[in-house]
């Protein structure tokens with residue numbers, strides 16, 4: 001259910017000010033330390049950011065998809081690593097539970113996820129299983145009232161901090177996604193271990209690591225949905241996650257455009273601000289047009305999703321377009337800043353590196369193209 005309009009406007013305003021006043025001044029420090037300060041994480045918890053998408057009954061804010069996207073756009077106006085601190089709790093880490101959890105599973109986990117008392121991660125990718133995510137090799141073998149879980153998951157966001165993993169593992173002999181089930185796996189079960197955080201191109205402060213399961217006894221009660229439902233659940237989770245990521249891309253693009261306008265107004269060459277040179281204006285116009293188009297696509301898709309429509313194609317299109325769009329906007333921003341765009345002090349090169357990830361995770365651009373084409377062919381246009 002949507003929040004009262006005044007309440008939602010107040011939330012949006014609070015998030016906008018939090019981003020501008022608390023997060024943006026820390027961007028360079030987060031990059032240098034590769035960590036989000038703990039006091040900031042506590043402030044995020046107090047604002048309810050860990051529970052944006054979780055219903056009020058379970059302690060969250062219960063935002064609609066449209067509302068969540070508008071909040072995500074605001075959060076995109078700073079280094080995306082801040083959003084990652086609670087991104088898995090709001091999205092891929094919790095949504096399997098929201099979509100397919102039993103009332104008991106939800107009551108047990110969701111309130112703590114919503115207030116950030118525990119961190120959740122989503123564990124689908126493996127060393128040999130990426131885009132072809134139905135081919136998971138991690139195995140869960142039924143043994144009385146437990147499943148014995150073994151395998152390795154790769155590039156798992158927030159794995160170093162997570163206390164709960166949604167893990168996709170093969171339970172059946174069926175090929176592809178049909179043999180995959182989903183499990184809630186607490187970090188403290190014997191046999192769960194976490195690798196060292198990976199060194200990454202960007203989004204410093206957001207960590208990814210391997211998660212290894214070595215004959216972990218997972219209670220049958222921790223299975224999400226029926227045996228064989230895991231891949232379908234994972235795809236539903238990603239449908240939603242893709243829209244959220246697309247909204248973040250819009251926010252980053254809007255931030256970059258604002259930075260470009262400010263810089264182009266101050267920087268003078270050939271006796272006038274570079275903003276008065278028409279070739280600079282052309283780059284600004286292209287960036288603005290594309291950012292507006294992405295914003296409209298994201299918000300229209302969110303509205304359709306809230307109305308109960310199947311938005312698999314539209315969410316893939318939004319993620320595809322918005323993630324490619326913000327890459328182009330970041331590239332133009334480096335160009336508009338000239339040499340300063342390449343120098344770390346201005347933060348533009350940092351965002352240029354940060355946004356590269358959006359075309360890769362939660363399904364690469366090529367996978368989005370395949371989904372868009374498949375759904376378009378299925379729908380007949």
Ligand SMILES: Cc1cc2nc3c(=O)[nH]c(=O)nc-3n(C[C@H](O)[C@H](O)[C@H](O)COP(=O)(O)OP(=O)(O)OC[C@H]3O[C@@H](n4cnc5c(N)ncnc54)[C@H](O)[C@@H]3O)c2cc1C
Pocket residue numbers: 121122123124125129130131132154155156157158200208357360361362363364365366367
């Ligand atoms: C920072 C980061 C955080 C991540 N967080 C998580 C997480 O929390 N949980 C999780 O489960 N995973 C996570 N991932 C994994 C991410 O989702 C995968 O990296 C992504 O899905 C791509 O898989 P891959 O890296 O194995 O690439 P591959 O699948 O090996 O793809 C390599 C290239 O081949 C292309 N390709 C593959 N198949 C086709 C095809 N059929 N047609 C055309 N082109 C194709 C791809 O588009 C890509 O260009 C994360 C990754 C990163 C880098």
